[in-house]
Each structure stands twice: as structure tokens, then as C-alpha cells.
Amino acid sequence: MKRNTDINKKILKRFYKLLDSGVAIEECLEKFPGYKDELAAYASITRNLKYLQNIKPEKTVEDYCLKMVYSKSRISNITDDKETLKRDAAIVRMRPAYLKPLVIFLGVFIFISFSFTGTIYASDDSLPGDTLYSVKRVSESVAVAFTPYKYEKSIYLKMLEERLFEAGKILNNPEYSNTEAAEKLISDIDVTFNRCCQRKYLDSGSNTYFEERVRHMKGGLHNRYRLQGPGTSG
């Protein structure tokens, strides 16, 4: 019994979707034979609404209004809200349906980009064991991943330089006590240096220079934190 009085809203939505796509009311009714009686009321309302299109002003009214528009325009002291009209025009001209989600997306994208850039910038001075150090390493990996192979040399040399700089900073900081991070740094220095050697990024002069610095830093770290390895003997 409920079906007779309260038609399934899904069916009704489908009916109106079909109507909106330009299908005639009678054809729409034919598409829902099981609900024809219930939909007839809605069809009748819709058809009635369309009949209101027959409301038309008399020609004399139309002419009179046009005369009034012209005569009103000749009176110069009529105040008018020009700004509102311009704003209305901007709204109807500028607001396609996709604009709002697009603005939201761009806003979120810009916010994330700025936050990420800021975090990377802040992580520049971090040392192994710091919270932002992993961000620094990830940004280096990303830089390597997005750099063409022939330009990787400068990045690897910069990375090696950075690791040695970090080791130097740790050695100069008596309060630094993160042994685990220092041990990890030694292995990172080894990995980066070996990679530079394997790929022949170092010529004979710079090879000797870096080899010396690597040995010096590793020895310093081993001695300072009493780690197992080549530097322990001194």
C-alpha cells in the first residue's frame, strides 16, 4: 500500500533524469511501466508547469514597458547599483561548475608544496639522528631519481661532501652522543664513496683527496664512539 502513496525516490530520480535529458513525458512514463500510475501525478505536475510557458504579456504591455525603459533612461538622476550588476556579471561569467573543486585542489596543492619545500629547507642543517634528517635523505634520493644519468655525478659528489661535512660537524660537537647514528653515517660515507669510485666520478687527484678525508673522518668517528672497525686501532 505504501508503494501507492510514497513512490520509490530512486525511480522518481531516474524518471526526472530521463526528462532532463530531453525525453518526452509520455516516453518517460513508458520506460517505467510498473510505476506508471504513481508517476502520472508527477508527470501531470511537470506538464502543468510547462503549460505556464503560455503566460505571455499583452503586446501593449510589452510596448509600454519599452517606452518606460527609454523614458527612465533619459532621467539622469536615477541612482543605480552599478557595482552589483558588474558583480552579477562576473559571477555568471566566471563560475563554471568545476571552478570550486579546482580552486580547492590548487589551494591544497600549493599548501602541501609550500609545507614540503619548507620542511626540506629546514632539514638542510640536520645531522644524523635528528628528526628532519630522514627528510633530508629522502629529498636527496628524490633528486637522484629525477636527475638524468649523465648529471648524477655532481649530485653524488655533493652527497659525499655533505656526509663528510656532517661527520666533521659531529666530531666538532662534544655533546653529540648518538652512537647508532654515527655508525650509520660511517656506512653511508662508505657507500657513497664506493659508488663515486665505481662510477668513476673521481679523477686521480680528487680520489686521493676524498680517500684521505674519508679515512680521517671514519677514524675520528671510530675513535670517538669506540666503534668496531679500522679506526679503533688508531
Add this chain to the structure above:
Amino acid sequence: MEDKELDYYIKSFKKTGDNSAYEKIYRYFFAKIYRFVLLNVSDHQAAEDIAIDVFYKVYNHLREINLDYAAFKPWIYRIARNLVIDFYRKHSSKNDVSLQQYMEEIHADECEAEVFIESDFDENNIFPYTSDLSVEEGFSNPALLKGLEKLPEIQKQVIILRYVEDLDYRSIGKIIGKSEISVRAIKFRAILKLKELLYS
């Protein structure tokens, strides 16, 4: 009038201020705007005044505003809607222009309304209108107009814009300042309410 033609007249009026181009635009839109306003305010004199104001604004400002024909239609309806809202505000205390009152004065009677409500789905029987009807004849469908009158303002406007003025949801969204999805939802609620009012 085709879109290209309308575009030509809009451009022509904007460029030269040519009154004949304006008249073409006026003749094309007047009946639509008048009908939209009349269905909202239910008063011939008020509808005339508002329509004059709408076209006065178009006449004076179209040249200064950067609009193409596609944006022109929502813009002119938006002006009309804003003036209708102003009218509601001015007359909200008086409430002297109710549609029911208007219909009682002119020609509607309760029997007619009942006939409409109770009649079956038969367009030849219920809606014997032709396209040449005047305003008064168009109003001889009192039950539906009563129902429209009882709808919330926004629902009434959406229903009129969609089914009487035949505008798409996007344009209606621009006119009433809502998204396309909201307009669809408002229309659906309005239809349900109208059905309830007319058939309960």
C-alpha cells in the same frame, strides 16, 4: 532567436548603443522575464515595474559589462531575481499581493481547483491550453499556482526557472548562486513538496 543572432545583437548594442539592436534583445527576453517575475510576485503591476527595472538596467549597463550571449541569459534572470527579492523585502510586512488573493479576485474558484486535483492523467481533459493564451488564461490553473505559492521561495524559483523558463541546471545555479548539484536537490525537493500539496 538563435544564439548567434542574439550574440550579434548584444555585440552590436555594446559597440554602437544601437537602439534597434537593444529592441531585438528586449523583444526576445521581455515575455520570459515578465513571466518569471509575474509567477514570483503574482501581481501584474509589480511584474511590469520590475520588468521595466530589469530592462532599464540592461539598457544602461550592458555596454559597460563584458558578457557574451551565453552569460547574458543567466545575468538578466539574476537581475530579475534580485529585484524580486527586493520586492519581497519591501512587501513582506504588507503581504498584500498573495497569489491566492489575486486568483480569488480574478477568476479562480475552489471547484476549479478540485477538478484539477482530482482529475486523472489526461492532458486533453485537464489542460486544454493553446500557445496563444494570455496571462489571465495561463493563470486558470489555480491549484498548481496555489501549490507554487506555498513552496519556499528558493524552491519556487528553481522550479520556475527549470520547467517554465527551460533553463539548464548550470544556468540556474549561476542565477541563484548555488552549485549544480544543489539546484538538482532543490528541484527534487520542490517536486516532492508540490506533489504533496496538490495530491495529499
